[in-house]
Structure formats: structure tokens, C-alpha cells
Amino acid sequence: MIRAASRRGIRCVFVQGEDVMEQLKELIRYEPGINLEPVPCRCSECNGELRKVEEGEEAILQDKSYVPMAKIGKCDFWVCKTCGRVYWQGSHWRNMRLQLQRLTKSYH
Numbered sequence: 001m002i003r004a005a006s007r008r009g010i011r012c013v014f015v016q017g018e019d020v021m022e023q024l025k026e027l028i029r030y031e032p033g034i035n036l037e038p039v040p041c042r043c044s045e046c047n048g049e050l051r052k053v054e055e056g057e058e059a060i061l062q063d064k065s066y067v068p069m070a071k072i073g074k075c076d077f078w079v080c081k082t083c084g085r086v087y088w089q090g091s092h093w094r095n096m097r098l099q100l101q102r103l104t105k106s107y108h
Ligand SMILES: [Zn+2]
Pocket: 043, 044, 045, 046, 047, 048, 080, 081, 082, 083, 084, 085
């Protein structure tokens, strides 16, 4: 993974932490100016690339029973190009952002 990324000229950091917050701490140590706004780019199911669901593509969302209908049109959605899993900014997201803010503060 790292080698593939380096070949394409992408800077990478090999993180060894056990959990996500540990990994984030390591990342911040290497790259203090990192933008931690958690925009999804990889599918957690299959590691496929995600793309934003555009206006007019609501059918993709309505197709998935786990997507809360009330959210459609109210927040951003992403869909995995490989397996079609849908992601959106839910409560998990807010928690993540809060924890990230706390982390970045402790390093600045
Ligand atoms: Zn996927």
C-alpha cells in the first residue's frame, strides 16, 4: 500500500498505532499542519474509492435500506465506486470531528 502510494508520488506516513485515535496522533506528529476535516475517501468495507452523490442521484440512496430517508437532501452522501456502500455525515462523524479538534488543539 505504502509503496504503491509512493510510486504515485503521494506522501505517506506509516502509522503503527492500534486504534484510530492513536494512529491520528502519530499522523499529527509527522504532519502538524494536516487538514483533519474528515472527508471520506475510502470505503471501510472494501477500501474502494468513494465519490460524492450528486443532485439527481437520490435513487442510489433510496435503494439502500440503511440510509435514513430523513437525511436525504439534508446532508452530503458518498458512495463507494466498488461495492456501492453509501456513507453520510451522521453522529459518528460529529464525534470524530470533535475528537480531532481536541487532538489538534493538544498539538498546537
Ligand atoms: Zn466499498
